[in-house]
Amino acid sequence: MSFTLPTLKYDYKALEPYIDAQTMEIHHSKHHAAYTNNLNAALETSDLKGKSIEEIIANASKVAPVLRNNGGGFYNHNLYFDLLTPGGASAPQGKLLETLNGSFGSYDSFKEVFTKAAATRFGSGWAWLIQKGDSLVVSSTPNQDNPLMDVAEVQGSPILGIDVWEHAYYLKYQNRRPEYIEAFFKVINWDEVAKRFKA
Ligand code: MN
Numbered sequence: 001m002s003f004t005l006p007t008l009k010y011d012y013k014a015l016e017p018y019i020d021a022q023t024m025e026i027h028h029s030k031h032h033a034a035y036t037n038n039l040n041a042a043l044e045t046s047d048l049k050g051k052s053i054e055e056i057i058a059n060a061s062k063v064a065p066v067l068r069n070n071g072g073g074f075y076n077h078n079l080y081f082d083l084l085t086p087g088g089a090s091a092p093q094g095k096l097l098e099t100l101n102g103s104f105g106s107y108d109s110f111k112e113v114f115t116k117a118a119a120t121r122f123g124s125g126w127a128w129l130i131q132k133g134d135s136l137v138v139s140s141t142p143n144q145d146n147p148l149m150d151v152a153e154v155q156g157s158p159i160l161g162i163d164v165w166e167h168a169y170y171l172k173y174q175n176r177r178p179e180y181i182e183a184f185f186k187v188i189n190w191d192e193v194a195k196r197f198k199a
Contacts, residue, residue, distance in 0.1 A: 002040040003053065005033050006078055014086035018183035020172045028081060031167055035073030035144070042066040053078075060149035068151075072144030076126060080163050085189035092190045095199040103136040111185065113138045118162050118181045129160035131197060140164075159196040160188065 008028060013021035039056075043049040046067060048056050053075050060068040092100055092107065104110035110129075118127035121140040130137050130147045132154075139147060139154035147158045162168075162184050169180035 002043070003036055003074055005036045006081070008081055010084075010086050015084060015187050018186045019084070019169075019180075023167075023169065023171045026171075027163075027167060028077075032073075032077040032081070035070045035077060038066065039070040039074045042070060054148060057146070057149055060145065060151045062150075068149070069144050072146055072149065075148070076144055076146055076161060076163065079158060079161050083160060083189050083192050084187045085192070086187065090190045092193065094194070096190070096194045096197045099134070099136055099197070099199075110136075110138070114160075114162075115178070115181050118164050119178050121164050124165040126164060127162050128154075128158045129193075130154060130156035130158055132156040157196070157198070160193050 012024040057071045057075055100107055100110045117138050117140045121127055125140055125142040127140040128147050130139055141152055145151055147156050173180040
């Protein structure tokens with residue numbers, strides 16, 4: 001049994017003008033595909049073969065770096081592409097919105113905190129909205145680490161993640177990472193975020 005590159009639920013051009021088609025195509029068909037293939041190749045000689053992706057990455061401090069990096073890459077990109085949608089983002093609603101308000105004061109404050117975490121992550125990495133029990137927190141991780149890993153500074157269940165590796169935005173935004181983060185907010189699928197939130 002091996003992991004499969006998921007098919008996107010929308011076209012590469014569907015997130016224009018916020019995320020351009022060429023970036024999406026390379027990001028999915030090259031980068032995400034490479035993490036998937038490298039993960040499968042590394043599992044061939046590992047006793048973790050057959051485990052779920054969550055089980056493989058949970059003990060990131062103890063597994064081979066190739067599994068931490070490509071297992072994280074596979075998981076993170078599955079989440080990232082799943083949480084995007086064409087046609088403009090819906091807003092968070094219901095219990096998720098209530099919890100965002102409770103944890104950050106308001107949706108706008110949450111957005112500010114998340115944007116800052118994404119903008120200030122030095123080098124390559126991710127920023128996350130994480131459920132920890134009844135509350136939500138924002139954090140960021142380097143490389144392909146994520147909050148499910150034992151190495152993460154803030155651990156919990158990621159319900160939203162933004163990829164701030166340059167490959168996620170450089171073709172369109174070059175060094176203007178904050179513009180990419182602002183654009184990302186236009187294509188978040190809050191219904192999908194809400195599905196991952198355990199009320
Ligand atoms: Mn990426």
